[in-house]
Amino acid sequence: MKIMKKSAAVTLAAALVIVSACSSAKPAEGPQAAGDNAPKDKGAAGAPAAAADPFGKYESTVTINIGKEINPSDKTLPPGDSSENNQYTRYVKEQLNIETKNAWQAATGKDYDQKVNLSIASNDLPDAMIVNDTQLRQMLKAGQLADLTDVFNKYASPAIKSIMNSTQGLAQKAVTFNGKMMAIPNVTTESDMVHIMWIRKDWLDKLGLEPPKTIDDLEKVAKAFVEQDPDGNGKADTIGITGPQSGGLIHANFIAPNNNNYGFDPVFSAYHAYPGFWLKGSDSKAVYGSILPETKQALAKLQDLYKKGLIDKEMSVRKDASEPIKSGKSGIWFGMWWAGYGALGDAIKNDPKANWQAYAVPLDASGEFTPHMGTPSNKFLVVRKGYEHPEAALKMINLLLRDESKLDVKVSLDNYPLRLVYAPMDEMDVTYKMLKEVLAGTKKPEELDLPGYKLLKADAQNVKKVKLEPYDKYDIQYWDPMADLGVWKRMYSTFVGVGALQKPFKKTYSLTYSQTKTMESKWATLDKLEKEAFLKIIMGAAPVDSFDQFVQEWKKQGGDQITAEVDEMAKQ
Numbered sequence: 001m002k003i004m005k006k007s008a009a010v011t012l013a014a015a016l017v018i019v020s021a022c023s024s025a026k027p028a029e030g031p032q033a034a035g036d037n038a039p040k041d042k043g044a045a046g047a048p049a050a051a052a053d054p055f056g057k058y059e060s061t062v063t064i065n066i067g068k069e070i071n072p073s074d075k076t077l078p079p080g081d082s083s084e085n086n087q088y089t090r091y092v093k094e095q096l097n098i099e100t101k102n103a104w105q106a107a108t109g110k111d112y113d114q115k116v117n118l119s120i121a122s123n124d125l126p127d128a129m130i131v132n133d134t135q136l137r138q139m140l141k142a143g144q145l146a147d148l149t150d151v152f153n154k155y156a157s158p159a160i161k162s163i164m165n166s167t168q169g170l171a172q173k174a175v176t177f178n179g180k181m182m183a184i185p186n187v188t189t190e191s192d193m194v195h196i197m198w199i200r201k202d203w204l205d206k207l208g209l210e211p212p213k214t215i216d217d218l219e220k221v222a223k224a225f226v227e228q229d230p231d232g233n234g235k236a237d238t239i240g241i242t243g244p245q246s247g248g249l250i251h252a253n254f255i256a257p258n259n260n261n262y263g264f265d266p267v268f269s270a271y272h273a274y275p276g277f278w279l280k281g282s283d284s285k286a287v288y289g290s291i292l293p294e295t296k297q298a299l300a301k302l303q304d305l306y307k308k309g310l311i312d313k314e315m316s317v318r319k320d321a322s323e324p325i326k327s328g329k330s331g332i333w334f335g336m337w338w339a340g341y342g343a344l345g346d347a348i349k350n351d352p353k354a355n356w357q358a359y360a361v362p363l364d365a366s367g368e369f370t371p372h373m374g375t376p377s378n379k380f381l382v383v384r385k386g387y388e389h390p391e392a393a394l395k396m397i398n399l400l401l402r403d404e405s406k407l408d409v410k411v412s413l414d415n416y417p418l419r420l421v422y423a424p425m426d427e428m429d430v431t432y433k434m435l436k437e438v439l440a441g442t443k444k445p446e447e448l449d450l451p452g453y454k455l456l457k458a459d460a461q462n463v464k465k466v467k468l469e470p471y472d473k474y475d476i477q478y479w480d481p482m483a484d485l486g487v488w489k490r491m492y493s494t495f496v497g498v499g500a501l502q503k504p505f506k507k508t509y510s511l512t513y514s515q516t517k518t519m520e521s522k523w524a525t526l527d528k529l530e531k532e533a534f535l536k537i538i539m540g541a542a543p544v545d546s547f548d549q550f551v552q553e554w555k556k557q558g559g560d561q562i563t564a565e566v567d568e569m570a571k572q
Contacts, residue, residue, distance in 0.1 A: 264334060
């Protein structure tokens, strides 16, 4: 491959090393310190007092109407509760005297994005909602956003400020326009950026197979899963590799680089293909990964796997890609470390012996794992211009970060009214290593009340509820999920999912994770062109060589102009 990604990767990787080092060496004020010792607001009805308190309770109820993202597959709410009335909304009311109402709600993914886009286009906005980078810029251009500069300075908790500062300015840069902070950015752990392979190890064992390492290995294992009845029911009803659901992403991209479950990101990266990301070419100029020969090569392989029936035939048609995983019919998928929070929570209830394990594969021709990486901030809390209490939205974010460990984690955090993820970038690596020490007896939970690592102490106190001896083995027989399913989801994800990322691997970063000016008017068309072309190729509705026509169309319809803009941006 002739792409020169190395310098960008090294620069960003160095920044992330500095971030991690700073986060560890100079810990922030902890969630407990941030809230428990702070004076409480005693202002007039419905208004915060002059001395701003990130956790101050309003004397009179403040109502906030939100645009709510709903996970349609979530079954964790107790009977009688709803997305608008549950333990999280009641806690917000109790602690802050903020009443949350759903102005509207939509299913996670395409439906939610469409609803947000409709709200923006019609200027019929809720008081607050979570948006992506594109939507943030659209709202900024339309003059729909409240300036949150003073709100952040006064009301962001010390923990929020510290975690944001740990990104070396990247988080604030993403939301600052003309010196004003127009949204509140999230900060995610680096582990959220890397896509790995989850596989049924009990199926491998039954068929006498080893976990795949290469693309060829992957094909052999998927073929065996499809043809050799690994679930033992005598029917040819098992799926090799699960693909994205209807509206899902074939791969992540520079706008949504993290947390793409069920796409084929690791398959692409095994070919050094990074579709959707901006790379540095052999001439040191920016180039778009989706139009490069490596991507065509990866698409050809995916088409081959699909034609052979090794990828789910209902890919892109299913409403919920997790369904065959939960029902025990799929053997492989690509996704995130936190699978316990997702499909595996139901899969284990349906089949307690389903031994899902995670691996950082497929490897490239040199035997390296070479994933694309993301950005620490890819989701943003926005408040509509004119809303009387913009600080209320931020207070809710403060509260979740401080008190997440106090709440019943069996109820999905998706039900929190306004949720942004906040985590030191090395949070899960530190958690994995510290919990191993707890199990080994070299650390005690009381030693792990580390500022910024909000769940670590509780994790250390809870891990032995679900982890069985021997503590250094992580197959499913060494766990007791039903002892506390909420704890198991996090612990299994940590030991198995994060554990897969503990060996060094080669990281590739995008030159940018933001849009250029021309993207504002042309990117939606180009993105649609790309998604349709790639899906047709994979599913055999178009020949592999149609990729060349796609490249020409992409360049002609604005791609070349946008590439020049990204190149200019990358020089700054």
